Amino acid sequence: MSQHASHLTTAAPRRAVVTGAAGFIGSHLAHALVQAGAVVVGVDRRDPATDPTAAANLAALQRLPGYMHVTADLLNCAIEPLLVDANAVFHLAGIPGVRPSWGPKFSEYVASNLLATHRVMDAVTRMGVPRLVVASSSSVYGPTEDGPSAETDRPQPASPYAVTKLAEEQLCLAYSAQAHCPTTVVALRYFTVYGPRQRPDMFTHRALRAALTGQSLRLYGDGHQRRDFTYIDDAVIATIAAATIPTASGVINVGSGSSASLLEVINIANSLSGREIQVHQENPRSGDVLTTRADPSRAHEVLGWQPQVDLHSGMRAHMQALAAETAAYGHVA
Ligand code: NAD
Ligand code: UGA
Known part of the structure; x- marks a missing residue:
C-alpha cells in the first residue's frame, strides 16, 4: 500500500479471496483488506519465489499474519477449496494491456480473462459466495468523442483485450442473473490506474522512469490522447x-470524470524530477483510443465513492516509490 493509504478506512469483508494478488492492483487491494481486519487468501500464478515482480509486489503483504498466498493457475487449479467461508471474491487475475492483445497472444487473453473467469464463477456460485467483484476496464467503451462514458452507453471495444474484458464482465453478470444464483456481481470498469508498483508497460510508469533515469520515452502518437487517470x-x-x-450490483465506472493528456503527464514528470524527458514520437498504436473519461455518477451514488488523489500528488507518490525501488535494487523495472 502506498503513502496515501492512511485514508483507506473502508470496512472490509471478514474473509476474502483476491485473485491476481501478485499483480499491481491485486497486491494493493489485498494489503488494504488485511489492514482493515480481513483474512485474505491471495491467488496468482506468478510465483514470488521465482518471479521478481511478484516478489516485490508481495514483499510487505506476505509479512502480515492475516494473509495467505497460493501460487496457482486458475485455468487448472482446484478453486473451491480456496473459497471456503469467503464472504467476497475479488477477481482481478487476468492478462491486461491493450496493445499486446493483437496477434498470437490473444489466446492467452481468452484463456485467462474468459476461460479462467468461467472456472472462477462456476466455483463461486457452487460455493455460495455472496459477492464477487470483477475487474473490468474502461477500454470496453472504445472510441468516444470526449466522454463522459456512462455504464448505460453501448460498449464498442476497439481492441482484442477490450473484447475479452467486455465478455468477462458479461459472463459474470450472466451467472448472477440466473434464478436462485447466490452471488451478487459487481463489475468495476477501472480507468487507467497508476501509482506505486504500476505495471512497467504502462505510460505513467514509463514517463516517471524516463524522468528518473534519463532514458528516452517512446510516445505512441502526438501525446494529445487523454486518460481518466485513477490513483x-x-x-x-x-x-x-x-x-x-449491500445494494451494490452491476457495472460501475471507477474513474474521476476528468482527464489529462499524455503531454500533461510528461510535464508533471519533468517538474517532479527537474529533468526534461527525451521523447521519441512513434506512430499511434492500434486499438488505443483517443480519450477515456468516466461518468462517475453511479460510483458516487451506489458506492459513495469520490476519488481523493489528484494527478500531481499521485504522480509524486508514484515517483517516490520508483526512486526508492531504484535505491534498493539499483534499477527501475
Ligand atoms: P497485473 O498484470 O499486474 O495483475 C494481474 C495478475 O493476474 C498477474 O499477477 C497475473 O500473474 C495474474 N494472472 C493472470 N492470469 C492468471 C491465471 N490464469 N491464474 C492465476 N493468476 C493469473 O495487472 P493489473 O494492472 O493489476 O490489473 C488487474 C486487473 O484489472 C486485470 O484484470 C486488468 O484487466 C484490470 N484492469 C487494470 C487496469 C489498470 O489500469 N491497471 C485498468 C482496467 C482494468
Ligand atoms: C490501461 C491498462 O494498461 C489496461 O490494462 C486497462 O484496461 C486500461 O488502462 C483501462 O483503463 O481500462 P491504457 O489506457 O492503454 O490501458 O494505459 P497505458 O498502457 O498507460 O497507455 C496510455 C497511453 O499511453 C496510450 O495511448 C498508449 O499508446 C500511450 N503509451 C503507452 C505511450 O505513448 N508510450 C508507452 O511506452 C506506453
Whole structure:
C-alpha cells in the first residue's frame, strides 16, 4: 500500500479471496483488506519465489499474519477449496494491456480473462459466495468523442483485450442473473490506474522512469490522447466498497470524470524530477483510443465513492516509490 493509504478506512469483508494478488492492483487491494481486519487468501500464478515482480509486489503483504498466498493457475487449479467461508471474491487475475492483445497472444487473453473467469464463477456460485467483484476496464467503451462514458452507453471495444474484458464482465453478470444464483456481481470498469508498483508497460510508469533515469520515452502518437487517470488507493477504496455495500450490483465506472493528456503527464514528470524527458514520437498504436473519461455518477451514488488523489500528488507518490525501488535494487523495472 502506498503513502496515501492512511485514508483507506473502508470496512472490509471478514474473509476474502483476491485473485491476481501478485499483480499491481491485486497486491494493493489485498494489503488494504488485511489492514482493515480481513483474512485474505491471495491467488496468482506468478510465483514470488521465482518471479521478481511478484516478489516485490508481495514483499510487505506476505509479512502480515492475516494473509495467505497460493501460487496457482486458475485455468487448472482446484478453486473451491480456496473459497471456503469467503464472504467476497475479488477477481482481478487476468492478462491486461491493450496493445499486446493483437496477434498470437490473444489466446492467452481468452484463456485467462474468459476461460479462467468461467472456472472462477462456476466455483463461486457452487460455493455460495455472496459477492464477487470483477475487474473490468474502461477500454470496453472504445472510441468516444470526449466522454463522459456512462455504464448505460453501448460498449464498442476497439481492441482484442477490450473484447475479452467486455465478455468477462458479461459472463459474470450472466451467472448472477440466473434464478436462485447466490452471488451478487459487481463489475468495476477501472480507468487507467497508476501509482506505486504500476505495471512497467504502462505510460505513467514509463514517463516517471524516463524522468528518473534519463532514458528516452517512446510516445505512441502526438501525446494529445487523454486518460481518466485513477490513483491506486482510490481504486482500492472503490473495490472494497463494491464488496461491502449491500445494494451494490452491476457495472460501475471507477474513474474521476476528468482527464489529462499524455503531454500533461510528461510535464508533471519533468517538474517532479527537474529533468526534461527525451521523447521519441512513434506512430499511434492500434486499438488505443483517443480519450477515456468516466461518468462517475453511479460510483458516487451506489458506492459513495469520490476519488481523493489528484494527478500531481499521485504522480509524486508514484515517483517516490520508483526512486526508492531504484535505491534498493539499483534499477527501475
Ligand atoms: P497485473 O498484470 O499486474 O495483475 C494481474 C495478475 O493476474 C498477474 O499477477 C497475473 O500473474 C495474474 N494472472 C493472470 N492470469 C492468471 C491465471 N490464469 N491464474 C492465476 N493468476 C493469473 O495487472 P493489473 O494492472 O493489476 O490489473 C488487474 C486487473 O484489472 C486485470 O484484470 C486488468 O484487466 C484490470 N484492469 C487494470 C487496469 C489498470 O489500469 N491497471 C485498468 C482496467 C482494468
Ligand atoms: C490501461 C491498462 O494498461 C489496461 O490494462 C486497462 O484496461 C486500461 O488502462 C483501462 O483503463 O481500462 P491504457 O489506457 O492503454 O490501458 O494505459 P497505458 O498502457 O498507460 O497507455 C496510455 C497511453 O499511453 C496510450 O495511448 C498508449 O499508446 C500511450 N503509451 C503507452 C505511450 O505513448 N508510450 C508507452 O511506452 C506506453
